Structures are given as C-alpha cells and as structure tokens.
Amino acid sequence: MTIFKSVQSVAVAHLAAAAFLIFPALAHAGDIEAGRARAQTCVACHGPGGNSKDPAVPTLAAQPEQALATMLYQFREENRKNPLMSPMAGNLSNTEMNDLAAYFESEKRAQPLHQTKPANLELGPVLAKKYNCTQCHGPELKGIQHIPNIRGQQHDYLLAQLQAFKAMKRADMDGNMTSASTGLKDEDIIVLVDYIAGLAN
Ligand code: HEC
Ligand code: HEC
Structure with a gap:
C-alpha cells in the first residue's frame, strides 16, 4: 500500500x-x-x-x-x-x-534530397503500417499537433533519432515514441528511414 x-x-x-x-x-x-x-x-x-x-x-x-x-x-x-x-x-x-x-x-517543405531504394518503396509502407507509425504520425506521416512531421525528413537525422529512441537515449515527452521503437528490428529501422526520407512533399 x-x-x-x-x-x-x-x-x-x-x-x-x-x-x-x-x-x-x-x-x-x-x-x-x-x-x-x-x-x-x-x-x-x-x-x-x-x-x-x-x-x-x-x-x-x-x-x-x-x-x-x-x-x-x-x-x-x-x-x-x-x-x-x-x-x-x-x-x-x-x-x-x-x-x-x-x-x-x-514554410513549405522542399522535395527531399534522398532517393529511396526501389525495394524499400514496397516494404516501407508495410512496415510503417505494421509498427503504427501512420497511426500516430498520420497517413502521410505529416504529423499533427505535438506529433512531428517526418515526411521527407533528412535521412541521417531520422536514422540517428530512431536508433536513439530505441536505445532510450532520445528525449520523449510522453514515452509514446520510445515504446513505439522498442520492438523495431535494426534492419527495419534502415528500411523505414530509407523510405520516409525519400517521400515527396
Ligand atoms: C503512439 C504514437 C506514436 C507512434 C506509434 C510512433 N510515433 Fe514517432 N513520435 C511520436 C511522438 C509523440 C513524437 C515526439 C517525441 C518527442 O519529441 O518528445 C515522435 C517522434 C518521432 C521522431 C522524431 C522526429 C523529429 O523530428 O525529431 C521520429 C523520427 C519518429 N517519431 C518516427 C516514427 C516511426 C518511424 C514510427 C513507426 C515505427 C513512429 N514514429 C511511431 C509518436 C508516435
Ligand atoms: C549551429 C547549428 C544550428 C543552429 C544555428 C540552430 N540549430 Fe537547431 N538543430 C541543430 C542540430 C544539429 C539539431 C539536431 C539535434 C539532435 O540531433 O537532436 C537541431 C535540432 C533542432 C530542432 C529539433 C528538430 C526536430 O525535428 O526534432 C529544432 C526545433 C531546432 N533545431 C530549431 C532551431 C531554431 C529555432 C534555431 C534558431 C534559433 C536553431 N535551431 C538553430 C543545429 C542548429
């Protein structure tokens, strides 16, 4: 008690x-x-x-x-x-x-500099749905209110953040993003980042 x-x-x-x-x-x-x-x-x-x-x-x-x-x-x-x-x-x-x-x-977001590998154009959306990324960040991953827009975000930045969330080293206001990334396999992070960083705005 x-x-x-x-x-x-x-x-x-x-x-x-x-x-x-x-x-x-x-x-x-x-x-x-x-x-x-x-x-x-x-x-x-x-x-x-x-x-x-x-x-x-x-x-x-x-x-x-x-x-x-x-x-x-x-x-x-x-x-x-x-x-x-x-x-x-x-x-x-x-x-x-x-x-x-x-x-x-x-300000308008510019077209991404990153180009997604053809294989990840198919696998990326499957993983984004499987891991609920689209549920919180929105169907187009553009974010809403306190949830960030990650669509066409810079490649190396996205990679570093997802790895940091998974390692519980990135600040997280409500813990939601840390829980969302704990189950992510390292190879899935690579695919998701390659996919998200190349999404046209
Ligand atoms: C339960 C809701 C939720 C889910 C599911 C979720 N996110 Fe997040 N995400 C958030 C929130 C909230 C933040 C902001 C965290 C903060 O800065 O405190 C965030 C932050 C991020 C960031 C950092 C963005 C930046 O500009 O710094 C990335 C990258 C990200 N999410 C990617 C993903 C990916 C990829 C998935 C699917 C594997 C995912 N998120 C699933 C809620 C979620
Ligand atoms: C000397 C370079 C530099 C300057 C100048 C700078 N920033 Fe940053 N900023 C960074 C870096 C690097 C990061 C990524 C930090 C990380 O990895 O967590 C960042 C991250 C951010 C983030 C978090 C973005 C996200 O998606 O989570 C915001 C917001 C931000 N900066 C706003 C600003 C604002 C507003 C100013 C001007 C008052 C500014 N920055 C000036 C280098 C800079």
Whole structure:
C-alpha cells in the first residue's frame, strides 16, 4: 500500500512537471513575422526557410507549430541535449519559441534530397503500417499537433533519432515514441528511414 502510494505520487509529480514544461510555451499562438526575423540565426544550420541541405540536420519547414515549440522547450530545459542546438535554445523566451515555431510551420517543405531504394518503396509502407507509425504520425506521416512531421525528413537525422529512441537515449515527452521503437528490428529501422526520407512533399 505504502509502495503503491509513493509510486503514484512520483507519477503525479512527473506529470505535473511535464505539464509545467509544455503548457506555458503553448499558451499563445506565435507571430510568423516576428519568427521570420528571429530565424536568421537558425537558417545557417537548418537551411533557407528551414529546409536543411545537411542529411544530419533536421528540416524544420512545415513542422507543426506545437511540435516545434515542444522541441525547443525540451532543448531549453535540457531534457534534450545536442552540442550544436542546445546553445541556440538556451536563451529563448516562451514568446520567441512560439514565434519561431509559427514561422517554420508556415514554410513549405522542399522535395527531399534522398532517393529511396526501389525495394524499400514496397516494404516501407508495410512496415510503417505494421509498427503504427501512420497511426500516430498520420497517413502521410505529416504529423499533427505535438506529433512531428517526418515526411521527407533528412535521412541521417531520422536514422540517428530512431536508433536513439530505441536505445532510450532520445528525449520523449510522453514515452509514446520510445515504446513505439522498442520492438523495431535494426534492419527495419534502415528500411523505414530509407523510405520516409525519400517521400515527396
Ligand atoms: C549551429 C547549428 C544550428 C543552429 C544555428 C540552430 N540549430 Fe537547431 N538543430 C541543430 C542540430 C544539429 C539539431 C539536431 C539535434 C539532435 O540531433 O537532436 C537541431 C535540432 C533542432 C530542432 C529539433 C528538430 C526536430 O525535428 O526534432 C529544432 C526545433 C531546432 N533545431 C530549431 C532551431 C531554431 C529555432 C534555431 C534558431 C534559433 C536553431 N535551431 C538553430 C543545429 C542548429
Ligand atoms: C503512439 C504514437 C506514436 C507512434 C506509434 C510512433 N510515433 Fe514517432 N513520435 C511520436 C511522438 C509523440 C513524437 C515526439 C517525441 C518527442 O519529441 O518528445 C515522435 C517522434 C518521432 C521522431 C522524431 C522526429 C523529429 O523530428 O525529431 C521520429 C523520427 C519518429 N517519431 C518516427 C516514427 C516511426 C518511424 C514510427 C513507426 C515505427 C513512429 N514514429 C511511431 C509518436 C508516435
């Protein structure tokens, strides 16, 4: 009984902390023009309009605003860490994060640079259905609300993230993505990434 109670209060404290982290950042819709002005520093790495040309750096264009704001929050609060990205988010206010998120959501995602191997054009969609990727990320994998748009995302970035989720090393706001990737075989990750990175926008 005592054990159950303490486990329960830890879980509640954890939830409250998560809500505290996420909700203030999402309370106001961002200002696209203010975000565009602030995005000058971001496009040096993330590419013009947030369309990355580096396979290891994620594209931000057409990412749902809520997903972007949440990601920035995770970096700022050091739940998610990266030597290049963390310093960029460290000093952003909630308003600045919302503005940047609104701006990058408004940009069109460019056609992918990656070309999927012919065999994976058939196997990819089968695996995406089998592992419920389409159930959460949507039939076209474009994401919704806090669930990221992964369609035509950069190849090496996708690979690194899926491997990190599977190894429980990538920040995960609600644990859903970590559970979704624990059952993934390494060879399925290779196929899924080759397929998703080549999807036309
Ligand atoms: C020096 C290069 C660099 C700059 C400048 C930079 N970023 Fe990043 N950013 C990265 C890298 C690298 C990653 C991938 C981190 C990882 O692997 O977890 C990243 C990841 C992100 C993510 C997470 C994307 C996702 O799909 O999960 C967001 C959002 C983001 N950056 C927004 C921004 C914004 C907004 C700015 C400008 C204020 C910015 N970045 C400036 C390098 C940079
Ligand atoms: C139960 C819902 C759910 C399922 C199923 C799911 N995802 Fe996710 N996925 C999420 C959420 C939520 C996030 C955001 C996690 C975060 O950043 O805290 C995410 C994040 C990701 C990311 C990181 C994107 C980025 O820009 O950083 C990738 C890649 C990804 N998912 C791929 C997949 C693939 C491939 C599958 C199928 C094998 C899958 N997901 C299944 C909910 C899901």
